[in-house]
Amino acid sequence: MIVMAVSAVVIFACLGLAIDIGRMYVAKNEAQAYADAAALSGALALNGTTAGVTAAQTAATSNTTQWNFNTASFSGTVVEVATSAAGPWTNATTPPSPATDYGYMRVTASVPVSLYFMPVVTAFASGGSPALSTNVTAQAVAGQLQQTTFNEGAFPFSPIAFDGPTGGNNTTAPWGFVAGQQYTMRYAANGSSSCAGDAGDSNHLANGSSRGFWGDNSAKVIGEQVQGDLQEESLTVGEQLPGVGGAKTTVATDIEDRVNQDGDTTDDTYSSYLANPAHNGRRVVVMPIQSEVNGTVLGFGTFFLLDNGAYGHTGNSNWCAIYIGQANVTDGTNPGANSTPGAYQVKLVQ
Amino acid sequence: MIEFALGSFVLVGALTGTFKFGYSFYVYNNLQTAVNNGAKYAALRTYEVTDSTPSACFVTAVQNMVAYGDPTGTNTTPVAPGLTPGNVSVSVTWGNGVPSAMTVAISSYALNSVFATVNLSNKPQVTYPFLGRYAPTNPCTS
Numbered sequence: 001m002i003v004m005a006v007s008a009v010v011i012f013a014c015l016g017l018a019i020d021i022g023r024m025y026v027a028k029n030e031a032q033a034y035a036d037a038a039a040l041s042g043a044l045a046l047n048g049t050t051a052g053v054t055a056a057q058t059a060a061t062s063n064t065t066q067w068n069f070n071t072a073s074f075s076g077t078v079v080e081v082a083t084s085a086a087g088p089w090t091n092a093t094t095p096p097s098p099a100t101d102y103g104y105m106r107v108t109a110s111v112p113v114s115l116y117f118m119p120v121v122t123a124f125a126s127g128g129s130p131a132l133s134t135n136v137t138a139q140a141v142a143g144q145l146q147q148t149t150f151n152e153g154a155f156p157f158s159p160i161a162f163d164g165p166t167g168g169n170n171t172t173a174p175w176g177f178v179a180g181q182q183y184t185m186r187y188a189a190n191g192s193s194s195c196a197g198d199a200g201d202s203n204h205l206a207n208g209s210s211r212g213f214w215g216d217n218s219a220k221v222i223g224e225q226v227q228g229d230l231q232e233e234s235l236t237v238g239e240q241l242p243g244v245g246g247a248k249t250t251v252a253t254d255i256e257d258r259v260n261q262d263g264d265t266t267d268d269t270y271s272s273y274l275a276n277p278a279h280n281g282r283r284v285v286v287m288p289i290q291s292e293v294n295g296t297v298l299g300f301g302t303f304f305l306l307d308n309g310a311y312g313h314t315g316n317s318n319w320c321a322i323y324i325g326q327a328n329v330t331d332g333t334n335p336g337a338n339s340t341p342g343a344y345q346v347k348l349v350q
Numbered sequence: 351m352i353e354f355a356l357g358s359f360v361l362v363g364a365l366t367g368t369f370k371f372g373y374s375f376y377v378y379n380n381l382q383t384a385v386n387n388g389a390k391y392a393a394l395r396t397y398e399v400t401d402s403t404p405s406a407c408f409v410t411a412v413q414n415m416v417a418y419g420d421p422t423g424t425n426t427t428p429v430a431p432g433l434t435p436g437n438v439s440v441s442v443t444w445g446n447g448v449p450s451a452m453t454v455a456i457s458s459y460a461l462n463s464v465f466a467t468v469n470l471s472n473k474p475q476v477t478y479p480f481l482g483r484y485a486p487t488n489p490c491t492s
Contacts, residue, residue: 019368153483
């Protein structure tokens with residue numbers, strides 16, 4: 001009988017290992033899935049304002065992934081924001097002000113897993129008051145990361161920077177681009193005209209051998225790249241831009257189709273576009289910016305496509321897009337949190 | 351001897367119970383990992399139709415990703431015994447004309463732990479915000 005009593009403790013320890021620890025592993029996995037998804041949702045919503053941090057916290061905590069075998073919602077999730085993946089972290093309930101550059105979000109999900117068998121064993125160690133539950137914690141960090149390589153999805157046009165003598169020798173980002181100004185995507189035939197931002201710079205008036213396209217030479221393929229971000233050619237800062245010539249007038253239709261994918265096809269400034277609740281980000285695109293001097297890729301910029309009907313269907317029309325300086329590329333509905341010009345994507349950091 | 355006879359009922363019960371729960375948790379944990387990976391995959395995959403009903407090949411790829419850990423379906427070793435792509439459901443949340451979130455779940459899967467069978471309906475389930483490319487005019491290829 002004494003043997004039985006002693007071995008019962010050992011048996012409960014074994015049960016505890018199998019069942020309580022098993023549940024803890026499952027809970028950890030569930031919490032990790034939730035934290036990953038919540039951190040991504042939140043990082044997508046960060047836009048550099050205090051209100052954006054609050055909205056991001058709401059976006060993160062409203063993720064519907066559950067725990068305890070998909071029966072219980074997460075509560076008490078800690079949402080923090082920072083300007084880098086290394087921190088320091090600021091709790092989103094007291095948002096930083098100003099919130100500029102706060103582009104990283106850390107989500108810590110914690111759940112109390114009830115213990116059924118382990119307390120029998122731990123009661124001996126704790127003098128009769130064993131822990132009846134244990135907290136299982138999972139953490140994830142997601143952020144808006146500036147991209148210097150686009151393996152896919154870049155728009156098949158390349159505006160020219162102002163880094164040469166005729167453009168003002170703007171050798172650092174954003175290379176003479178001014179937010180809100182229109183720059184040329186495709187130049188008119190024989191360099192007869194360009195968009196307002198390029199006007200007056202003779203080096204930007206490209207001739208027929210390079211009209212602003214890059215990558216594939218087929219108008220049909222370029223059209224698909226315009227409509228669905230299907231660019232598959234990888235491009236990294238510093239590489240020579242594979243420029244392509246030709247008028248490719250049919251692409252105008254594809255650009256208009258792209259504009260029409262958006263809920264807002266009429267607003268003609270980026271700020272009024274963001275203020276329109278119907279916008280969905282389809283008019284925001286990322287393009288490589290090429291050097292006026294040697295045609296290498298200087299960086300990636302985000303541009304806003306003009307309203308429906310603005311793109312001419314002849315070779316003599318120039319096609320323009322508005323430079324917007326920074327944007328969160330994964331979700332064009334959001335200007336992004338960063339004050340540094342560039343193209344950003346939301347990714348899990350850890 | 352009598353003591354062992356009495357005690358063995360408890361011991362056998364404890365043993366089968368431990369196996370039942372321990373094995374169920376193990377399988378559930380594998381499913382949770384698979385669903386999480388599948389939902390991440392769905393969130394990053396190119397979405398190519400203009401409404402919240404995903405194309406057949408989108409669904410197939412996500413189902414294969416969950417069931418086999420391989421979107422192409424070349425590898426057909428399921429991550430849990432008897433799990434088939436048909437047990438995986440994919441649903442798309444639609445907002446303002448673009449996909450906004452992907453939810454992946456296991457449905458109608460019988461988790462058989464020898465001494466008991468548990469039917470999993472919509473669990474595990476994971477939702478990710480959509481992060482991939484939206485290519486509404488590109489026909490579904492693979």
